[in-house]
Amino acid sequence: xxxxxxxxxxxxxxxxxxxxxxxxxxxxxxxxxxxxxxxxxxxxxxxxxxxxxxxxxxxxxxxxxxxxxxxxxxxxxxxxxxxxxxxxxxxxxxxxxxxxxxxxxxxxxxxxxxxxxxxxxxxxxxxxxxxxxxxxxxxxxxxxxxxxxxxxxxxxxxxxxxxxxxxxxxxxxxxxxxxxxxxxxxxxxxxxxxxxxxxxxxxxxxxxxxxxxxxxxxxxxxxxxxxxxxxxxxxxxxxxxxxxxxxxxxxxxxxxxxxxxxxxxxxxxxxxxxxxxxxxxxxxxxxxxxxxxxxxxxxxxxxxxxxxxxxxxxxxxxxxxxxxxxxxxxxxxxxxxxxxxxxxxxxxxxxxxxxxxxxxxxxxxxxxxxxxxxxxxxxxxxxxxxxxxxxxxxxxxxxxxxxxxxxxxxxxxxxxxxxxxxxxxxxxxxxxxxxxxx
Numbered sequence: 001x002x003x004x005x006x007x008x009x010x011x012x013x014x015x016x017x018x019x020x021x022x023x024x025x026x027x028x029x030x031x032x033x034x035x036x037x038x039x040x041x042x043x044x045x046x047x048x049x050x051x052x053x054x055x056x057x058x059x060x061x062x063x064x065x066x067x068x069x070x071x072x073x074x075x076x077x078x079x080x081x082x083x084x085x086x087x088x089x090x091x092x093x094x095x096x097x098x099x100x101x102x103x104x105x106x107x108x109x110x111x112x113x114x115x116x117x118x119x120x121x122x123x124x125x126x127x128x129x130x131x132x133x134x135x136x137x138x139x140x141x142x143x144x145x146x147x148x149x150x151x152x153x154x155x156x157x158x159x160x161x162x163x164x165x166x167x168x169x170x171x172x173x174x175x176x177x178x179x180x181x182x183x184x185x186x187x188x189x190x191x192x193x194x195x196x197x198x199x200x201x202x203x204x205x206x207x208x209x210x211x212x213x214x215x216x217x218x219x220x221x222x223x224x225x226x227x228x229x230x231x232x233x234x235x236x237x238x239x240x241x242x243x244x245x246x247x248x249x250x251x252x253x254x255x256x257x258x259x260x261x262x263x264x265x266x267x268x269x270x271x272x273x274x275x276x277x278x279x280x281x282x283x284x285x286x287x288x289x290x291x292x293x294x295x296x297x298x299x300x301x302x303x304x305x306x307x308x309x310x311x312x313x314x315x316x317x318x319x320x321x322x323x324x325x326x327x328x329x330x331x332x333x334x335x336x337x338x339x340x341x342x343x344x345x346x347x348x349x350x351x352x353x354x355x356x357x358x359x360x361x362x363x364x365x366x367x368x369x370x371x372x373x374x375x376x377x378x379x380x381x382x383x384x385x386x387x388x389x390x391x392x393x394x395x396x397x398x399x400x401x402x403x404x405x406x407x408x409x410x411x412x413x414x415x416x417x418x419x420x421x422x423x424x425x426x427x428x429x430x431x432x433x434x435x436x437x438x
Contacts, residue, residue: 160208
């Protein structure tokens with residue numbers, strides 16, 4: 001059995017749903033994880049924002065426009081009046097539910113339930129389409145098996161036990177359709193795995209069932225060696241290790257959600273990135289080992305803020321670094337990069353929600369300098385100490401670009417460099433020309 005995840009673009013129209021149905025309609029048993037149709041989640045978030053502000057008219061107008069879009073999709077998707085009626089009836093039920101929030105107070109708990117409707121719609125429409133085509137399938141609600149604990153981490157035991165229980169039903173068909181992204185929390189309330197969580201859902205399902213392969217279907221031929229939005233003539237990478245893929249995902253490769261690698265790595269299940277628009281392409285295979293011993297890819301993460309703490313009195317004092325880290329921990333702000341000298345410690349963060357509080361707490365240890373609008377450039381490959389010369393090649397490629405920080409040696413799979421966001425494209429182009437396309 002395989003797990004196949006299709007993102008919002010892959011199911012973004014009636015035609016795309018029909019194409020995905022063709023891809024999954026073979027005799028092989030599979031679990032198909034679907035995102036909401038492209039644009040739906042953003043629109044549902046807009047609706048919740050209107051409801052929070054008590055802007056009832058805007059909320060109602062947005063709900064009605066989204067409902068109209070779905071009714072048009074249903075008209076194009078189904079060929080028989082029976083299934084057009086079933087699709088319309090189902091969608092109208094969903095939007096009646098959304099309209100029920102218009103004239104009442106709105107709470108965060110309800111927000112998660114509203115946003116969850118996108119995946120519920122897409123999976124139901126796919127299930128109905130397969131039925132219309134005479135292809136047996138089972139619609140399995142993710143809310144019956146996907147759960148996070150009190151720390152918002154996956155409840156692996158609960159997921160595995162409930163998945164196996166549900167799949168043991170003898171009426172279960174070979175094609176199983178379920179939702180990505182959505183889940184229940186430790187209190188049984190509707191919740192989600194955050195943005196990009198459909199990849200995570202697929203990986204958690206695959207790991208729980210020990211499947212043969214987890215496939216992530218998007219609109220590009222696998223993971224590319226640089227960002228095609230900024231660099232011309234990028235190429236698909238045919239092989240990556242779990243660690244290399246995790247580095248790329250965390251540092252900006254949009255094709256894969258960072259969290260999705262860990263369950264697959266833990267269970268040692270291959271992950272294959274495929275293109276819905278070009279299904280014959282082999283894509284990118286992510287496994288435990290990767291044979292290429294050189295640079296493979298470059299990714300960039302924007303919106304980085306660097307914080308420098310300068311203190312000639314405290315830096316070498318016992319426990320100083322721990323105290324600085326505890327400030328970031330207390331404000332639940334992850335650190336990306338770190339560098340130290342005799343008189344200063346520099347760190348980078350990508351969330352500035354608590355920046356002013358962090359600065360205030362850090363002032364007790366020294367002078368604080370903050371620089372914003374930076375980018376982390378992550379160069380992924382075999383960066384072990386035995387592969388001499390790779391770091392020198394990377395730095396030489398960027399000899400004309402000011403580097404604000406360098407992280408090398410902490411990972412055998414990457415070198416990270418901090419540059420101004422305005423220099424990001426120039427840096428990506430230089431690295432692509434000097435390292436990847438040689």
